Amino acid sequence: MVLELDSKSPKGDIKDRWDNHRFDMKLVNPNNKRKFDVLVVGTGLAGAAAAASLAQLGYKVKAFTFHDSPRRAHSIAAQGGINAAKNYKNDGDSIYRLFYDTVKGGDFRARESNVYRLAQVSVNIIDQCVAQGVPFAREYGGLLDNRSFGGAQVSRTFYARGQTGQQLLIGAYHALMEQVSKGTVELYTKTELLDVVVKDGVCCGIVTRDLSTGEVRSFNGHAVLLCTGGYSNAFYLSTNAMNCNVTAAWRAHRKGAAFANPCYTQIHPTCIPASDEFQSKLTLMSESLRNDGRIWVPKGFDDNRPADQIPEGERDYYLERKYPAFGNLVPRDVASRNAKTVVDEGRGVGPLKNGVFLDFSDAINRLGEDVVKERYGNLFDMYERITGENPYKVPMRIYPATHYTMGGLWVDYNLMTTIPGLYALGEANFSDHGANRLGASALMQGLADGYFVAPYTIGDYLSKLLGQPPVPVTDPAFAEAEAGLRDEISMWMNVGGTKSVDHYHRELGKIVWDRIGMARDKNGLEKAIAEIPVLREEFRKNVRVLGTPEGINQSLEKVMRVDDFFELAELMARDALHREESCGGHFRVEHQDEEGEAQRDDENFSYVAAWEWKGRGVPQELNKEPLDFEYVHPAKRSYK
Amino acid sequence: MRVTLKIWRQAGPSAAGSFSTYSVDDVKDEMSFLEVLDVLNERLTEAGEEPVAFDSDCREGICGTCGLMINGQAHGPQRGTATCQLHMRTFKDGDEITVEPWKVASFPIMRDLIVNRAPLDAIVEAGGFISADTGGAPDANLIPIPKPVADAAMDAAACIGCGACVAACPNGAGQLFTSAKLAHLNLLPQGQAQRWDRTERMVETMELFFGSCTNHGECQEACPKEISIDFIALMNRDYVRSKVKNRKLIGQSFP
Ligand SMILES: Cc1cc2nc3c(=O)[nH]c(=O)nc-3n(C[C@H](O)[C@H](O)[C@H](O)COP(=O)(O)OP(=O)(O)OC[C@H]3O[C@@H](n4cnc5c(N)ncnc54)[C@H](O)[C@@H]3O)c2cc1C
Ligand code: SF4
Ligand code: FES
Numbered sequence: 001m002v003l004e005l006d007s008k009s010p011k012g013d014i015k016d017r018w019d020n021h022r023f024d025m026k027l028v029n030p031n032n033k034r035k036f037d038v039l040v041v042g043t044g045l046a047g048a049a050a051a052a053s054l055a056q057l058g059y060k061v062k063a064f065t066f067h068d069s070p071r072r073a074h075s076i077a078a079q080g081g082i083n084a085a086k087n088y089k090n091d092g093d094s095i096y097r098l099f100y101d102t103v104k105g106g107d108f109r110a111r112e113s114n115v116y117r118l119a120q121v122s123v124n125i126i127d128q129c130v131a132q133g134v135p136f137a138r139e140y141g142g143l144l145d146n147r148s149f150g151g152a153q154v155s156r157t158f159y160a161r162g163q164t165g166q167q168l169l170i171g172a173y174h175a176l177m178e179q180v181s182k183g184t185v186e187l188y189t190k191t192e193l194l195d196v197v198v199k200d201g202v203c204c205g206i207v208t209r210d211l212s213t214g215e216v217r218s219f220n221g222h223a224v225l226l227c228t229g230g231y232s233n234a235f236y237l238s239t240n241a242m243n244c245n246v247t248a249a250w251r252a253h254r255k256g257a258a259f260a261n262p263c264y265t266q267i268h269p270t271c272i273p274a275s276d277e278f279q280s281k282l283t284l285m286s287e288s289l290r291n292d293g294r295i296w297v298p299k300g301f302d303d304n305r306p307a308d309q310i311p312e313g314e315r316d317y318y319l320e321r322k323y324p325a326f327g328n329l330v331p332r333d334v335a336s337r338n339a340k341t342v343v344d345e346g347r348g349v350g351p352l353k354n355g356v357f358l359d360f361s362d363a364i365n366r367l368g369e370d371v372v373k374e375r376y377g378n379l380f381d382m383y384e385r386i387t388g389e390n391p392y393k394v395p396m397r398i399y400p401a402t403h404y405t406m407g408g409l410w411v412d413y414n415l416m417t418t419i420p421g422l423y424a425l426g427e428a429n430f431s432d433h434g435a436n437r438l439g440a441s442a443l444m445q446g447l448a449d450g451y452f453v454a455p456y457t458i459g460d461y462l463s464k465l466l467g468q469p470p471v472p473v474t475d476p477a478f479a480e481a482e483a484g485l486r487d488e489i490s491m492w493m494n495v496g497g498t499k500s501v502d503h504y505h506r507e508l509g510k511i512v513w514d515r516i517g518m519a520r521d522k523n524g525l526e527k528a529i530a531e532i533p534v535l536r537e538e539f540r541k542n543v544r545v546l547g548t549p550e551g552i553n554q555s556l557e558k559v560m561r562v563d564d565f566f567e568l569a570e571l572m573a574r575d576a577l578h579r580e581e582s583c584g585g586h587f588r589v590e591h592q593d594e595e596g597e598a599q600r601d602d603e604n605f606s607y608v609a610a611w612e613w614k615g616r617g618v619p620q621e622l623n624k625e626p627l628d629f630e631y632v633h634p635a636k637r638s639y640k
Numbered sequence: 641m642r643v644t645l646k647i648w649r650q651a652g653p654s655a656a657g658s659f660s661t662y663s664v665d666d667v668k669d670e671m672s673f674l675e676v677l678d679v680l681n682e683r684l685t686e687a688g689e690e691p692v693a694f695d696s697d698c699r700e701g702i703c704g705t706c707g708l709m710i711n712g713q714a715h716g717p718q719r720g721t722a723t724c725q726l727h728m729r730t731f732k733d734g735d736e737i738t739v740e741p742w743k744v745a746s747f748p749i750m751r752d753l754i755v756n757r758a759p760l761d762a763i764v765e766a767g768g769f770i771s772a773d774t775g776g777a778p779d780a781n782l783i784p785i786p787k788p789v790a791d792a793a794m795d796a797a798a799c800i801g802c803g804a805c806v807a808a809c810p811n812g813a814g815q816l817f818t819s820a821k822l823a824h825l826n827l828l829p830q831g832q833a834q835r836w837d838r839t840e841r842m843v844e845t846m847e848l849f850f851g852s853c854t855n856h857g858e859c860q861e862a863c864p865k866e867i868s869i870d871f872i873a874l875m876n877r878d879y880v881r882s883k884v885k886n887r888k889l890i891g892q893s894f895p
Binding site: 049052053056067068069070071072073074076077086088124126127128129130131132133135136137138139140141142143144160161163166167170173174175177178180181189212241242243275276278279280281283284381382385386387388451452455498499500502503544546547551552554555 | 651652668669670671672674675678679681682685686688689690691693695696697698699700701702703704705718720721725727729750751754756757758760761764765766767768769770771772773774775776777778779780781783784785786787790793794797798800801824825828830831
């Protein structure tokens, strides 16, 4: 069956679409709201915000996280900031400009209606967060401070030192815990979703495993929201937290939810280069550093002199040279690819020659060390702790690393997946960033989805279910899903192989990074499509999971996640192979101009690729949602 | 370098635990402490021995998931550093390193090095929030907040909820964590309406779970975010005042 991909995007003037849509949607009367059970899976920014807001409205909410507390979600690690079109700086920002920048930054591969709505509600997010007590940075006059970020020429980024994600998540976590204290949210920590239950084509619940006891259990609800984050860890090494995984989204995919644009992955330009083979993850240095740091490499090849002995004239500030208008603040994909180019040329720096310099000496001379410390102190400390080098004295070394995934579950304007009743919010969906996300826009999207979009759109769906009790957990649909999961668990416990799960995850990651990484070509992608299933076969025959399925068993948790990464990686390669163009984070070596800039093909690829599951071992089928640009006309993205 | 790890192993919440000793060679300066445990776990798995269970997630010192007693010190020897950020350049060849979970009654051991820190969430649930339902917020710049106030709130809000302060305290007290959570909200203008109620509830919930504070100051030493014990003084002051204020607020209807 070919899916019907109705975006449900409202018509009319873009400025009025969300307002009109909100008016057109059906409401649930306050007394009826408590008759609806909503399951929110994931309690990061998107999930905590949604669970709290839905409970405030009166729905009966159950919230799930595999973490031991909602406050640990990966959102906590976001450093740089959150965008909002407040125009507090009077520098010409507006909702329209944020919309424009986001569509352009996404390389014209996002849905205009969604992006406009995101820009609209961005202003409410900041108000909401301040009301909750998020301690954003302030100026001496007591008003909120802003900084600028890659891909924008205005200062619209709000921040809380280098810990913006932490503070926003704590705000949402507090709101969630208030509802927990009122009994309107039942919170299940250390509980991992391992299946989505669908009956008669409609989502009716989930099956989970309790990570402390191993208990397999079903939960039913009228609607299920997946707010389970992104899949960068398919690369093994990424800036994501160790436990981030694709399992929830992937298992929904296997139950019929289309997976959109899996090849749109973002490589972040400012991470600390890997130092050895035992490296378990990579550490991001916030992109905000590019505001005051200057990126350079030596002009000569194999220059082994320390940075301070390389005279000005022998340094190549390659971003400032090639992109005078944006300089060090070009978008992430552009900055990353240029770093790869200079390192591949043999001009890399550091012991493994796998980095470029990010130099603060000019900023320190201009602003003084105190100001630099005030802005970036904790990042500098973090850098020093990891590398043993003091960035106030010697330039940082940075290199790109996988950081964010624009692809995810396909959703319509209401954030509903192709399975009725199943929603996806935050990084788990594909919605607003097209082929490339601008800095400080993921936090914005997660909170927009959670606080301001889903609480409305879900009411419209639920209103039609009034009077219908949820499918009971005694229904055969649940029994079947539970039995499937128990079988899977016992299968993994009995493989009896010899190698650890991490071993295979690392091997998979190498293929993904080499072949589906920063630059892709037909040959490499075809190799990936051939290699991944072979490695997966070996993994399924030779992985070793010790212990028992009862109680804490971290190898068992990981083995199921890595198995899902294998299937996802193959789809990433297929998607990348079919998209014969370069756009945003997807750079096909075959499609570049004389200067090495990405070449889009709007005529043939201006669509969302939504892949439909066809069963184990059968390639997914491609469905296309065409993209129309009525407002921001596709043009070559130029940051020169 | 080569190090010897003496690690606490315990099969489950009610099982008896004991130390096992492992040696790991090829340890490099650049490796993080948890990466050494990763390497050990891969070797154990290959040798058919169950890997050591330990918690971590961000590995950047911000999520608060990790937390080990390393040679008897919460989060190990380096000041202002969470376990996941500790690197092996702090140790030297031949070192024997003792690795234990947080050992306090309020955090039961679940397995090996993993403990249950749910009481920290219970304290937040008791009142660690500013009630501001989604949608009704006024413009964010309506209330200017003096920078020093915002900065002080942020200093407190930097707490990562790791529980090292409790683990380091000879009494297993929860004062540093609770005071940091309270100070974040009590210092801000938005937090004033619920200040006294919040303080009373959170402090009393803390007392249900944790030991009492006798001013050892070990908590501040162990805290990876260097949260200051001055916040404890603020909490104590607010708690005393809350008793009076809350009674006044309800028209002294209490005996
Ligand atoms: C180092 C770093 C820095 C960043 N900095 C910025 C920044 O400055 N600005 C910006 O805008 N963005 C930034 N980002 C991106 C941004 O942080 C994320 O995209 C965003 O926080 C994702 O939020 P989320 O709510 O969608 O998912 P997450 O925060 O990842 O939350 C996922 C939740 O789902 C739960 N979960 C997942 N799977 C399951 C399952 N199967 N069962 C049960 N629960 C499950 C988890 O427990 C967790 O609660 C950064 C990202 C990284 C890696
Ligand atoms: S106060 Fe410090 S030690 Fe205690 S929980 Fe917070 S961050 Fe951890
Ligand atoms: S793992 Fe997140 S603080 Fe250590």
